Amino acid sequence: MMNVHLMHNNSASNRPVLEVANLKKHFVIGKSFFGGKPLTKLKAVDGVSFAIGAGKTLGLVGESGCGKSTVGKTILRLYNPTEGSIRVLDQEISALKPKAMRDVRRSLQMIFQDPYASLDPQMTVGRIISEALEIHGLPKGQSHASRVKELLSLVGLDPVVANRRPKEFSGGQRQRIGIARALAVEPKVLVCDEPISALDVSIQAQVINLLQRLQDELGLTYLFIAHDLGVVRHFSDRVAVMYLGGIVEIADRDRLYADPLHPYTKALLSAIPVPDPDVEQQRRRILLRGELPSPLNPPLGCRFHTRCPFATDRCREEVPALVAVAPGQEVACHYWQELRGVEGRPNQSILETEK
Amino acid sequence: MMNAHVRTEASEAARPASSLLEVKNLTTEFRTERGTVRSLHSVSFGLGEGEALGLVGESGCGKSVTALSIMGLLPQPAGRIVSGEILFNGVDLTKLSDREMEAVRGKDIALIFQDALTSLNPVLTIERQITEAARRHLGLSPAAARRRAIEFLDLVGIPAPDKRISDYPHQFSGGMRQRVMIAMALVCGPRLLIADEPTTALDVTIQAQILELLQRLRKELSMALIMITHDLGVVAGIADRVNVMYAGHVVETGMVRQIFKNASHPYTAGLLGSIPKLDSIRGSKLQSIKGTPPDLANPPPGCPFTPRCSHAFDKCAEPPPRSSPEPAHAAECWLLEAGVNTADSRGLS
Amino acid sequence: MTFVQPATSTQQARRPFRIPRGAGKAIGGGAVLLIIVVACFLSPWITPYPPNAVKLSARLMPPVFAGGSFEHLLGTDEVGRDILSRVMMGGSTSLSIGVLAVVVSTAIGSLMGLVAGYFGRFFDAVITIAAEIQLALPSMLIIFFFLAVIGPNIITIALVLALSDWVLYARMVRARTMVERARDYVAAAKVLGAGHGRIIFNHLWPNVLPTILVVSMISLGGVILSESALSYLGLGVQRPWPSWGRMVADGQQRLQVAWWISVCPAAAIATVVFCANLLGDGLRQLWKVE
Numbered sequence: 001m002m003n004v005h006l007m008h009n010n011s012a013s014n015r016p017v018l019e020v021a022n023l024k025k026h027f028v029i030g031k032s033f034f035g036g037k038p039l040t041k042l043k044a045v046d047g048v049s050f051a052i053g054a055g056k057t058l059g060l061v062g063e064s065g066c067g068k069s070t071v072g073k074t075i076l077r078l079y080n081p082t083e084g085s086i087r088v089l090d091q092e093i094s095a096l097k098p099k100a101m102r103d104v105r106r107s108l109q110m111i112f113q114d115p116y117a118s119l120d121p122q123m124t125v126g127r128i129i130s131e132a133l134e135i136h137g138l139p140k141g142q143s144h145a146s147r148v149k150e151l152l153s154l155v156g157l158d159p160v161v162a163n164r165r166p167k168e169f170s171g172g173q174r175q176r177i178g179i180a181r182a183l184a185v186e187p188k189v190l191v192c193d194e195p196i197s198a199l200d201v202s203i204q205a206q207v208i209n210l211l212q213r214l215q216d217e218l219g220l221t222y223l224f225i226a227h228d229l230g231v232v233r234h235f236s237d238r239v240a241v242m243y244l245g246g247i248v249e250i251a252d253r254d255r256l257y258a259d260p261l262h263p264y265t266k267a268l269l270s271a272i273p274v275p276d277p278d279v280e281q282q283r284r285r286i287l288l289r290g291e292l293p294s295p296l297n298p299p300l301g302c303r304f305h306t307r308c309p310f311a312t313d314r315c316r317e318e319v320p321a322l323v324a325v326a327p328g329q330e331v332a333c334h335y336w337q338e339l340r341g342v343e344g345r346p347n348q349s350i351l352e353t354e355k
Numbered sequence: 356m357m358n359a360h361v362r363t364e365a366s367e368a369a370r371p372a373s374s375l376l377e378v379k380n381l382t383t384e385f386r387t388e389r390g391t392v393r394s395l396h397s398v399s400f401g402l403g404e405g406e407a408l409g410l411v412g413e414s415g416c417g418k419s420v421t422a423l424s425i426m427g428l429l430p431q432p433a434g435r436i437v438s439g440e441i442l443f444n445g446v447d448l449t450k451l452s453d454r455e456m457e458a459v460r461g462k463d464i465a466l467i468f469q470d471a472l473t474s475l476n477p478v479l480t481i482e483r484q485i486t487e488a489a490r491r492h493l494g495l496s497p498a499a500a501r502r503r504a505i506e507f508l509d510l511v512g513i514p515a516p517d518k519r520i521s522d523y524p525h526q527f528s529g530g531m532r533q534r535v536m537i538a539m540a541l542v543c544g545p546r547l548l549i550a551d552e553p554t555t556a557l558d559v560t561i562q563a564q565i566l567e568l569l570q571r572l573r574k575e576l577s578m579a580l581i582m583i584t585h586d587l588g589v590v591a592g593i594a595d596r597v598n599v600m601y602a603g604h605v606v607e608t609g610m611v612r613q614i615f616k617n618a619s620h621p622y623t624a625g626l627l628g629s630i631p632k633l634d635s636i637r638g639s640k641l642q643s644i645k646g647t648p649p650d651l652a653n654p655p656p657g658c659p660f661t662p663r664c665s666h667a668f669d670k671c672a673e674p675p676p677r678s679s680p681e682p683a684h685a686a687e688c689w690l691l692e693a694g695v696n697t698a699d700s701r702g703l704s
Numbered sequence: 705m706t707f708v709q710p711a712t713s714t715q716q717a718r719r720p721f722r723i724p725r726g727a728g729k730a731i732g733g734g735a736v737l738l739i740i741v742v743a744c745f746l747s748p749w750i751t752p753y754p755p756n757a758v759k760l761s762a763r764l765m766p767p768v769f770a771g772g773s774f775e776h777l778l779g780t781d782e783v784g785r786d787i788l789s790r791v792m793m794g795g796s797t798s799l800s801i802g803v804l805a806v807v808v809s810t811a812i813g814s815l816m817g818l819v820a821g822y823f824g825r826f827f828d829a830v831i832t833i834a835a836e837i838q839l840a841l842p843s844m845l846i847i848f849f850f851l852a853v854i855g856p857n858i859i860t861i862a863l864v865l866a867l868s869d870w871v872l873y874a875r876m877v878r879a880r881t882m883v884e885r886a887r888d889y890v891a892a893a894k895v896l897g898a899g900h901g902r903i904i905f906n907h908l909w910p911n912v913l914p915t916i917l918v919v920s921m922i923s924l925g926g927v928i929l930s931e932s933a934l935s936y937l938g939l940g941v942q943r944p945w946p947s948w949g950r951m952v953a954d955g956q957q958r959l960q961v962a963w964w965i966s967v968c969p970a971a972a973i974a975t976v977v978f979c980a981n982l983l984g985d986g987l988r989q990l991w992k993v994e
Contacts, residue, residue: 063558076895102897110895118888122910131906132896170647181892200413201585202663205629205643212640227559230588234631234641271563273588275630277611280592287567288560291528388725 015090016051017221018075018108018189023048023084025067025074029296042296044070046245047084049322052189052238055215057222059236059253061229061268065292067245068225069113072191075223076110077101088189106136109182113194115174119166125152125177126162132184151180156210172203176210183214191223196231208235229272233257238328241265244295244303247322251329261331263339264288264304302334310339375579376402376425376547381439383417383424386432392651394420396603397439402547407573407580409594409611411587411626415648417603418583422549425581426466427456443547462492465540469552471532475524475539481508482520485539492543507538510575511568530561534568541572548573549581554589566593587630591615596683599623602649602659609684619686622660658689666690726989733982740976744795751789752777755946759784764962779964781955787968794946794969798935799976801862801947802928806920808866813873814916818904820874821881828878835871843868847930851939861940865927876919880912914991921984925977932973948973 025045045067052058062068074081086094093104112118119128129151130144149159155176166174182190196204214220226232232239233253240250249262260266267286274280288307293299302320305311314334322332383395395417402408410418423429425441441448468474476484486500508516511534527535533553540548554562570593573580582593590597597614599607607620618624628642646663655661661671670689678691766772767779778787820831850864893903934940935949948969955965
């Protein structure tokens with residue numbers, strides 16, 4: 001299994017298929033039609049950069065409100081980026097007009113979180129899938145009906161379901177329909193926005209296996225957005241951890257899970273419940289104090305300092321940059337070296353000199 | 356009764372029959388637009404003083420209905436208990452009048468829900484909401500009830516409880532609201548706390564805080580806990596014993612290590628296989644369970660898991676007996692009866 | 705908490721058939737309405753007597769259940785015209801006006817609502833302000849004004865009534881559209897590259913249609929009442945063409961001696977309004993429209 005996968009990786013080219021640089025999305029809250037003063041800026045995404053190579057998967061994790069879904073939706077231009085660049089297959093798409101963007105959408109598709117809301121309840125499954133074909137004038141020399149059947153079989157559904165409506169299907173089956181719709185235009189990059197978090201555990205595994213099979217068969221590149229670190233670990237080549245609109249750490253998956261450097265990554269990893277009573281009842285958790293600050297009024301300096309057990313005055317004033325600390329690992333923390341290998345409660349002596 | 360505050364050691368396999376809670380052959384039905392749905396099929400389990408029981412399963416498996424049946428809170432008039440007994444301290448709760456049940460609810464048995472925001476009354480201060488139960492059940496004076504409420508808010512880790520007590524629910528964040536709910540549930544000193552997916556709506560770092568809190572409170576107040584969740588990781592951390600539920604049946608029950616290390620029912624094994632392991636190889640396939648849970652209005656005959664089970668054979672069309680591979684561990688599966696160990700054949704599916 | 709799993713097809717087949725909530729109301733109301741509509745619109749061919757045929761020998765005959773004869777089921781008026789024939793004929797006028805008004809106001813209102821709800825911002829502000837102005841003006845006065853200037857005929861009356869009703873639809877459709885617009889299937893269509901037109905007409909419109917139909921059924925009753933009121937005041941359909949409101953007005957001088965001249969068309973109005981409301985309410989339950 002391992003070998004097959006490595007071969008696949010080697011055959012892929014090194015140029016990134018999806019590249020995001022300094023992406024920002026700020027929402028203006030409470031602006032009135034008559035052009036009153038904009039009241040507040042919600043910095044949902046504030047300077048995010050990453051790149052994904054062909055056939056690879058980048059996991060984007062973080063808690064609710066960290067901006068990970070906004071990153072996905074901005075890449076797909078469901079939101080217009082405030083600043084920054086988005087390159088898909090070497091084409092800059094952050095400022096494309098709708099018409100030019102339509103062609104890009106053939107290479108860039110999305111899978112949504114809620115399979116109950118993401119399928120038009122009034123359409124049959126066949127129409128839902130063939131709409132994609134209609135829009136792009138596909139396929140060449142093949143009828144819509146036969147292509148729809150092909151796509152349904154590809155995602156593991158019986159092709160006879162094409163004339164049923166979404167309400168007749170369970171959550172897992174609907175998610176398969178959503179995947180078939182996205183694949184209809186033969187995309188290269190799929191943004192998966194929490195594709196399994198609305199599903200039951202046994203169904204989640206089915207969908208993960210399906211996405212993995214499709215990646216192997218079609219050479220898809222995934223941006224996999226999720227809050228479940230266990231699933232992300234299973235699924236990704238690289239993992240980026242987001243906190244309050246910014247990436248705090250990005251690394252190859254084994255590195256990140258074996259040697260997390262950012263205190264937030266450490267806390268997040270220690271907080272996942274592990275389905276093993278021996279591990280679970282022994283381990284010590286790093287309990288973060290407090291909750292996520294409001295993105296309307298993010299803390300100055302390091303965004304994480306209000307909850308960080310190791311925060312110093314420097315953290316309250318100076319924003320840490322995302323710096324490469326090892327091959328394939330970048331972290332945004334002033335003290336990643338001092339904190340290396342430190343778990344749990346802060347050891348005051350480490351940072352004594354700073355105070 | 357006398358031993359109310361003596362904690363039963365969790366590791367004790369054999370348990371005296373007269374425990375804190377004894378559910379016997381509980382069968383619950385719902386009338387729906389699509390006909391009568393049997394949500395619980397003769398569910399039986401016991402719970403000792405101070406013990407933590409995990410109820411796990413996927414949506415629709417009957418874990419929440421079990422909680423509502425115990426609490427006498429089945430939605431009326433759709434839901435009703437068809438047969439069975441719920442013995443709490445030897446008293447059958449199904450036979451109590453609404454009035455008598457009200458005295459038990461909140462005082463001896465408390466319930467916390469997944470969604471703290473809708474469970475708290477938005478127009479009343481949390482002081483009103485917490486002290487109400489304390490005054491009714493414990494007969495405290497307003498001042499004493501307030502003192503007790505502040506004490507419990509402090510216990511669940513609300514900073515500056517004497518100030519926050521006059522706030523309204525919307526002034527608290529999600530995690531803090533869940534703490535307020537817990538304080539409200541505990542203020543009368545219940546012997547049993549039922550937590551229905553208490554952390555599902557919360558982020559992992561907040562979930563970790565709440566789980567830690569529940570674990571601490573359970574020890575400090577020596578109360579029994581029923582933890583209802585779909586998250587096997589949560590159960591692994593908090594439960595002494597686990598009931599795995601599927602389509603209204605308790606398909607497997609056992610001590611937490613027995614369930615996780617030696618799963619006997621193919622459903623339990625499949626559920627564990629569905630979760631990515633820490634040491635899994637990127638690109639490896641998860642042991643998923645095929646198909647979807649059955650329609651409860653129209654369940655398959657015999658074992659409800661048959662249509663999805665990779666080990667199913669002719670016998671499975673009949674209801675499987677409960678067999679016990681080891682003390683304190685039991686599962687409803689024909690394979691066990693036939694002496695096949697599911698855990699060994701897990702890889703075959 | 706879900707207790708019931710979504711059904712799969714094989715299991716659905718074995719389930720006993722159950723009448724869904726609201727079906728009884730919808731079918732009952734719809735059936736009676738259909739019978740009345742068919743009877744009224746076929747009135748040129750099936751009325752027992754020509755509606756304007758004067759027969760002085762049979763003046764002021766009571767309906768059959770009040771001691772009259774089977775010759776004139778609902779009796780006759782002061783010049784011996786058959787009431788049943790006139791009610792059927794009048795119904796075709798009243799119902800035409802009602803249906804036309806509802807169709808026009810639905811079309812204008814839903815288009816405005818879809819545009820306002822989908823695009824938001826500028827369009828929304830303009831349409832909302834227009835709707836508010838419309839609501840602020842006394843609608844009866846506007847109707848009187850138009851009818852006085854243009855003169856009453858069926859089309860004018862229908863258009864004038866539609867003019868005062870479009871706001872109702874526009875607001876309803878706007879609210880629904882804003883809910884639907886935020887749902888992921890709209891985002892999915894955008895991701896696929898669908899343009900505004902496709903999203904509005906292929907996705908949003910079918911999803912707000914149930915709401916529109918329910919509201920239009922309920923407002924059909926209202927429009928027919930308004931038409932009757934106008935005719936009663938003499939601003940509606942002109943003599944000798946019967947309309948229900950006209951007939952009620954004409955009969956009222958003789959209410960003491962021949963109540964049936966007014967009561968029969970009034971009962972017809974009441975029945976149609978009631979059935980339309982019943983149908984609307986039934987559809988609302990059936991389609992689970994809020």
